[in-house]
Amino acid sequence: MSSNSRLTVAVHVLTWMALVEPGRDGGAITSDELANSVNTNPVVVRRILGQLREAGLVAAQRGQGAGWRLARAPGAIDLAAVRAAVESDPLFSLHAATPNQACPVGRGIQPVLRQTYSRAESAVRDELAGISIADVLRETMG
Amino acid sequence: MSSNSRLTVAVHVLTWMALVEPGRDGGAITSDELANSVNTNPVVVRRILGQLREAGLVAAQRGQGAGWRLARAPGAIDLAAVRAAVESDPLFSLHAATPNQACPVGRGIQPVLRQTYSRAESAVRDELAGISIADVLRETMG
């Protein structure tokens, strides 16, 4: 397993919302509906929607007949933003324990790796930034 | 934690070997020495060295006075090869459970995500491929 599926679930629910929302005159979308499409538990969906809400990508409404809405147009939500919303861990981690500082390699390698990993993160971010929920929806439907 | 530190440990030991090997007239390097620099247990190091050996990046010698050697010049070992040797899991995972096939999004989104994730993997691979153990050693030493 190792890597999680939060980005996948997040993109899935956003895409579903982008597909369904236009046909709902102001009606919000529930975590139950989304969970049905993703094939998981509504609480799992709400957990992820909560992170997307904190990032300003969706808005929640409470009370009876409530639910969720996209807070931006599907074309204005790129996957880099989605990933940032649901994933805070880095792609690669440094040493679990501080390496031996009496050794030149142990002393000097961490900044080098940090810079290298940072470049890899940027590469992924750039790649994901080039794709929007609108793109995903279009490719999914056609 | 989430992401593991195997790539970090692998690059660390390879860099250490590249630094020390020239001063050892044919003498091999032990997992004990490497573990001392990384500040971990020799078995952890041997596990990772075993993966590097399967990938043809290092060679092990057994018996008394045995140990490890680089199987290629440090300049011919790039970090993409190191990552491939120690990490088989993808950057991002698809759904834990198959999404609802009765839903257009559930049915069509996986190929789109697969392609997207594949491009992100390539971006990381390309980035890591541009850096060799010789580069890391040079930058680490000053």
Place this chain on the structure above:
DNA sequence: CCTTGACGTAACAGAGTTGGTTACAACGAA
């Protein structure tokens, strides 16, 4: 031939993550 030191690997443990689940308080529209 036998000692010795290192590899190779299985087994286990503690801590943490992940996805799923139940339960329930808070909320607001009708």
Place this chain on the structure above:
DNA sequence: TTCGTTGTAACCAACTCTGTTACGTCAAGG
């Protein structure tokens, strides 16, 4: 006031990850 939904805590089983102990295997060198 009712009722459906969000928000969140709590728990669970399964898994990963790093570290650790233990021990068999191997080959160099006396």
